[in-house]
Amino acid sequence: MTVPALHLPPLRHGPETLREEEPIGVPVRRLFAVLRRRGWLVVLIVLLGVGGMLAWLNRATPEYRAEAAVLIEPRNTQVSDLQAISPDAGNANLIRTQIDILRSPAIARRVVDRLELAGAPGFSGGPGLLTRLTIMLHDTFGLFPEAARWPSSGDPRETAAAILSSRIGVQNEPRSHVLIIWIETPSAELSARIVNALAAELLEFRRRQKGAAMERAHAWFSARLDELADRMRASERTIEDYRIEHGLTELIGTRNGVTPSLTINRQQLDDIARQLVAAETERLRKEGQLAEAEAALRNGGRVDALPEVMNSPIIRTLRDQEAQAGAREAQLSATLGARAPDLQAARSQRAGFQRRLREEMANALNGLRSEVAAARAQEASLRERLAALRRVVAQDNVAEVRLQSLQAEAQANRAIYESFLTRATQLANASGIQEADAELVSEAVPAESPSSPKRGRLLLIAFGASLVSGIAFVFGLERLREGFSTPDTLESTLGIASIGVLPQTSERARKGGSSVAAAQYSASIARLRGVLQVMGTERRTRTVVVTSALPREGKSALALGLARSAARSGSRVLLICADLRSPPELPELGPSGAPGLAEILAGNLVGDGRDVLREVEKGLHVLPSGSIAGDAQELLGSPRLGKLLDWASKNFDLVLIDTPPVLPAADALLVARQADATVFAVRWERTPRAAARDALRLLNSSGAHVVGAVMTQVKLRHFARQASDGLAYLYRDHRGYYGHPGDGRG
Structure with a gap:
């Protein structure tokens, strides 16, 4: 009985055909x-x-935890704007600051002194391993800056303070002003004492801090007040000296309240201006009287036409007397003749009165003219004085600009001084009424059970x-493994189909037998042959090369197993050992040194060389490697190899060629490119992945038709535990399916 010729697909169809239906859960199964x-x-x-x-x-050693709660909340008395000098007022980082204070070396030293912890158990000795490591990292790389707090000296007090600082724990909930101070020590009583001492030191520190702040503020205000007082007095002295230097003496008016201050020159200017107005008015009045009097005289000097200024008692008397004399003259004229002595006397008397009246009026007119001249002179004098004073006042105005600047500076100095004086008074009053801003909410008590x-x-x-x-x-x-442990890994790494798994067995099991190992090996070979058969396409395959990347990877056993399985199924099979450099030591290949492939390729045999073929069992013929007499690469590259393969493919159903490994030499490449198909052997968990990839690249570049890879020398028990495909399931749960006990076959 013969089996159908093998039909193998091209390389590009292998992996995709087997993996296109891979379930999603495969990666999880691999894990x-x-x-x-x-x-x-x-x-x-x-x-x-x-x-x-x-x-x-x-x-x-069990440790006991003790904790205390401290409320930190600034409650400063609202005294004007003293919060500007009150510690912690409006400080958003108040809680963080208090935590740093609690962990400071100064607080730790005070607690050590208060509780006498220097040299006490647990607070003495050098740093531990972890502390030494952090110190080393700090000294070398600048990491862990807190490591530098460990004292370099051997002072017990400093050592105890460093240990205490490293053990102090402080907690604070967000949006809360309560600090939880805790510590763990081997003694419950000591833990409570330490925590209470820490809380007390924090409260005392806060009190000292506020008192010191008040003292510093008071001292600063006192020094500042002295400085401001000196500056205020100096500015006022400067103003007075400037006034005296520039004649800017003030005259203060207080009528109907406080009026602006005036200088002497400005007051004199105002007085002269008023006098000038009065003098000008008086001059105009005098000039009017003079003009009226002159007009009256020009009009005949009638009494009723004379101005009031010329109507003096003498003139009125003379006018009356002249009127009486005129009346008597008129009376005498009516009764006496023109030459009458009485009439002449009356006329003479009247003329005397008129003469005297004219003289008095002339004198009055001259007096008016003198008064007008005097008024004019006085007005001119006042105008001159006014102009002079205006020049002086203009100079005073220029000086007053500087004076106003000095006065503004003095007022500012006085305002600053008064403001600081008010603040200093408020500070002195507030120092005695400042409320506490920290208090102990709950003190620590010894724990009844250990906390760690x-x-x-x-x-x-x-x-x-x-x-x-x-x-x-x-x-x-x-990830560090070099080899392939599962078919999935092989396919994903190399990109070719995994077409079989051969278990690691003994020579006896490979030849056949009734053991479980023999049955598993035979089943694996049969399954490999079946896979090769169902992967058929239109291409007909007669010659198949079996090779590997490196030596001792099981390729020769694979080729012999395939040849024996095909022969036992009724096919005529030829197994050619083409490994001329290091022929495999298999009993089926005959004794070492027997003529074989090397002699045929070298042309050293008489005839066509068929007589060197050995039939090791029915249907299985073997062509050994022979004794190499030249360069193996030259022999495998000779045309005689192609003729031999053509003859073998015509006379045998299947020709299997066991070639040397790919990487050590190019022999396998010369043979693989002339074969119909190439099967690549990979040793389970041994063949390096890089070596397998390099070998496949060389095979593909040489024109070889690699149909798939076979994992050889597989330890099935381990393989069944780590693989996640169907083969692992078969080996794990159905080991005896091929007719052995426990297989469950029915």
Whole structure:
């Protein structure tokens, strides 16, 4: 019986055909496969981690926690704007500041002195391993600046303060002004005493801080007041000196209240201006009287026409006398003749009165003219004085500009001085009424039970950390593996189909037998042949090369297994050993040194060389490598190889060629390019991935038709635990399917 000729697909159809229906859950199954294979390592790491934590917990000293609550809230008395000098007023970082104060070395030293902790158990000795590590990192890289607080000297007080600072814990909830101060020590009583001492030191520090701030403010205000007083007095002296220098003496008026101050020159200017107006008015009045009198005289000097100024008692008397004389003359004229002595006397008397009246009027007119001249002279004098005073006042105005500047400066100095004086008075009053801004809400009491170590939490953390570390370590090892452990990994890395898995068996199992190993090996070979058959296309395959990347990867056993399986199924099979450099030591290939392929390729045999073929079992013929007498690469590159393969493909149903590895030499490339197909052997978990990729690249570049890869020397038990495909399921759950006990076949 013969089997149909093999039909193998081109390389580009292999992986896609097998993987196009890959389920989504395959990556997850791969992860679980890794955990199944290396789960013992994860369990070991978890046991070590939990065991180490248990050992530490059994040796750890129990510690007791004590805590106290302190309210930090600035409540300054509202005294004007003294909050500007009150500590912590409006300070958004108040709570952070108090935490830093609590952890400061100064507070720690005070607590050490108060409780006499220097040299006490737990507060003495050098730094621990972790502290030394942080100090080293700080000195080397500048990390962990708090490590520099550890005292370099061996002073017990400084050492105790450093240890205390490192143990102090402070908590604060957001939007709260309450600080929770806590510490853990081996003694419950000591923990409570330390926390209460810390709270007391914080409150005392706050009181000292506020008192010192008030004292500094008072001293500053006092010094500032002295300076401002000197400046105010100096500015006032400057004003007075300037007034005296420029004659700007003030005359203060107080009628109907306070009036603006006037200088002497400005007051004189105002007086002269008023006098000038009065003099000008008087001159005009005098000139009017003079003009009226002159007009009256020009009109005949009638009494009724004379101005009032010329109507003096003498003139009125003379006028009366002249009128009486005129009346008597008129009376005498009516009764006497023109030459009558009485009439002549009356006329003479009247003329005398008229003469005297004219003389008096002339004298009055001259007096008016003198008065007008005097008024005019006085007005001119006043005008001259007014002009002179205006020039002086103009100079005073220029000086007053500077004076006003000096006065503004003096007023500003006085205002500043009075403001600071008011603040200083308020500060002196507020120093005695400042309210407390920190108070102890709850003091610490000794704990009844230890707070650490928390066994349950630490064991859970150790378990979780060990589990995560173990899983990470396992997957790290998996990533560092060089070989291929599953068909999925092989296909994803190399890009070719995984067409079979050959278990690691003995020579006896490979030849056949009734053992489970023999059955599994035979089943794997049969399955590989079946895969090669169903991967058929229109291309007909007679010659198949079996090669690998490196030596000792199971390619020769694979070729022999395929040849034996095909022969037992009724096919005529020829197995050619083309590894001329290092022929495999297999009993089926005959004794070493027997003539074979090398002699045929070298042309050293008589005839066509068919007599060197050995039939090791029915249907299976073997052509050994022979004894090489030249360069193996030249022999495999000779035309005789092609003729041999043509003859073999015509006379045998299947020709299998076992070639040398690809990477050590180019022999396999010379043979593979002349064959119909190439099967690539990869040793399970041994063949480096880079070597396999390089070998496949060389095969493809030489024109070889690589149909797939076969994993060889597979330990099925381990393979079944780590792989996630159907083969692993078959080997894991149906090991005896091929007629052996426990297979469950029905």
